Amino acid sequence: MTxxxxxxxxxxxxxxxxDMRLNSDRLVDAALDLVDVEGSEALSxxxxxxxxxxxxxxxxxxxSGRSELIELMRARIVAEIDVAAFARVDSVECEESWDxxxxxxxxxxxxxxxxxxxxxxxxxxxxIGDLSTYQMYDTVVAGLRRGxxxxxxxxxxxRTVEAHVLGSALDIIAPADLISQDSADERFSxxxxxxxxxxxxxxxxxxxFELGLRALVDGLRLQLEAGAL
Numbered sequence: 001m002t003x004x005x006x007x008x009x010x011x012x013x014x015x016x017x018x019d020m021r022l023n024s025d026r027l028v029d030a031a032l033d034l035v036d037v038e039g040s041e042a043l044s045x046x047x048x049x050x051x052x053x054x055x056x057x058x059x060x061x062x063x064s065g066r067s068e069l070i071e072l073m074r075a076r077i078v079a080e081i082d083v084a085a086f087a088r089v090d091s092v093e094c095e096e097s098w099d100x101x102x103x104x105x106x107x108x109x110x111x112x113x114x115x116x117x118x119x120x121x122x123x124x125x126x127x128i129g130d131l132s133t134y135q136m137y138d139t140v141v142a143g144l145r146r147g148x149x150x151x152x153x154x155x156x157x158x159r160t161v162e163a164h165v166l167g168s169a170l171d172i173i174a175p176a177d178l179i180s181q182d183s184a185d186e187r188f189s190x191x192x193x194x195x196x197x198x199x200x201x202x203x204x205x206x207x208x209f210e211l212g213l214r215a216l217v218d219g220l221r222l223q224l225e226a227g228a229l
Contacts, residue, residue: 022052024062028072032116035073040122043069071130074123078132080112081105086143098147099217105140106161106213113169120166148224157220164216168209 030052035043045066049056063069085101113120128134141154149157177183181195194203201207 022054022058022062024072027052027059027062027069028076031069031073032076032119035118035122036116039118043122045069067126067129070122070126071128073119074126074128074130075132077112077116077119077123078130078136080108080115081136082108083136083139083143086139089143090146098144098149099221101143101147102140102157102161102220103213103217106165109162109165110169110172110209113166114172117169117173120169124166160216160220161213164209164212168205168212171205171208174205 027048031043031048034048034051043066045056045059048069049059052059063072083105085096085104086098088096089098089101090096137158140158141151144154144157145151179195181192181197184192184195186192
């Protein structure tokens with residue numbers, strides 16, 4: 001098989017051949033699948049080439065290397081995060097408060113990363129170069145500014161919410177029995193009682209995320225109103 005070979009697969013549903021030539025989008029698809037299944041440590045050009053049935057050298061026709069691939073993966077995740085509410089903060093047509101927009105963004109952010117939790121460590125420890133990520137941040141900061149936040153504190157507000165979201169994304173995909181009543185020794189009566197299955201709806205990872213988000217946003221709102229910035 002040569003590097004220029006065109007790959008086709010048979011689409012049984014439509015009874016036709018489907019062109020499977022490699023491009024950057026399909027390479028990102030394969031990279032995401034690799035990280036989802038094997039973890040971020042498995043992401044290398046060599047392993048990825050084997051996964052898409054190509055020579056390593058052919059991947060460089062589509063990306064300059066691992067660093068660019070990571071940024072393309074970041075862009076794919078960011079595309080799933082909704083920042084539309086920030087565009088409506090203090091707008092004439094449909095006024096939205098900054099805190100409601102922040103909560104909406106946090107929930108969308110959580111959904112995007114909960115679908116790819118193995119990416120969290122990789123993206124959180126790699127310098128950001130992706131333009132779409134900065135575009136997202138620009139929209140968030142602009143909304144916070146229109147909501148009354150001083151410029152010097154907007155990034156801290158944004159990063160505080162991000163930290164809560166990313167930690168919660170890992171919590172949500174943790175094993176259901178990560179912390180359970182059955183595992184707690186009977187000597188620890190308080191935690192055993194709190195882990196009663198009847199409390200499951202209010203002690204789940206999702207409930208913890210919502211509780212933390214409300215507490216975080218309430219605290220930020222109080223600080224802004226008090227001018228303690």
